[in-house]
Amino acid sequence: MHILQIDDDEDEFIFLQLAIKGMQDIKCSYANTIWNGIELLKTGLPNIVLLDINMPDVNGLECLRQIKLTENIAKIPVFVLSSSVTERCRAEAHKLGAAGCYVKPDSVTLLKKTIFGMLQKMAAGGET
Numbered sequence: 126m127h128i129l130q131i132d133d134d135e136d137e138f139i140f141l142q143l144a145i146k147g148m149q150d151i152k153c154s155y156a157n158t159i160w161n162g163i164e165l166l167k168t169g170l171p172n173i174v175l176l177d178i179n180m181p182d183v184n185g186l187e188c189l190r191q192i193k194l195t196e197n198i199a200k201i202p203v204f205v206l207s208s209s210v211t212e213r214c215r216a217e218a219h220k221l222g223a224a225g226c227y228v229k230p231d232s233v234t235l236l237k238k239t240i241f242g243m244l245q246k247m248a249a250g251g252e253t
Contacts, residue, residue, distance in 0.1 A: 126244070128153040129171035130206075131162035131188065133180050137229070141175070144236040159188040166198045173224070173243065178207035178214060186217055193222040204243050 130141050130153060138155040145151045154171065156162035159180055166174070174192070178185035185207065193199050202224035205214070215226040225243060230236040 126151045126173075127169075127171040128173050128175060128240075129156065129162065129165055130154070130175040131156045131159060131180075131185070132175070132177040132206075133157055134177070137177070140233065140236060141240075143233045144240060148237075148240075159183045159185070159191075162188065163191060163195070163198075166192065166201065167195075170198065170201060172201070173247065174201055174203040175206045176203050176223075178205060179209055186214070186221060189218060189221045189223055202247055206239075 128141070128145070128151065130138055132138065132155070135155070135157060138153070141153055145153060154165060156165050159182065162174070176185050176188060180188070185205065189203055189205070192201065192203055203222070205218045205223050205226040206229055208229045210226050210228045218226050225246065227239055230239050
């Protein structure tokens with residue numbers, strides 16, 4: 126299992142690494158800009174993407190739109206994981222093809238549970 130996190134805050138990636146520590150067969154990569162994330166997606170396909178909404182230059186929802194319009198990466202499940210998930214944002218993300226929307230947990234334990242829930246939903250073929 127390979128997770129790509131696209132987030133402008135590198136501390137969030139450190140948080141993710143702490144959360145997946147001890148989870149078997151999970152590795153993660155990090156992109157600090159949307160454009161770096163899209164390039165990483167094109168070169169090595171992860172199993173899932175964790176995408177922040179509040180990014181400089183380009184909004185995370187625009188990144189989601191670009192991912193879903195790019196043929197060879199469009200089927201990769203993208204989960205919005207952001208500190209500001211509003212109902213409007215959630216509706217737009219689902220409309221654009223997000224597999225789910227989550228507010229960033231404030232603890233490693235909660236992030237681990239969130240990631241585990243995402244993986245379970247993926248395995249079941251459902252949306253969150």
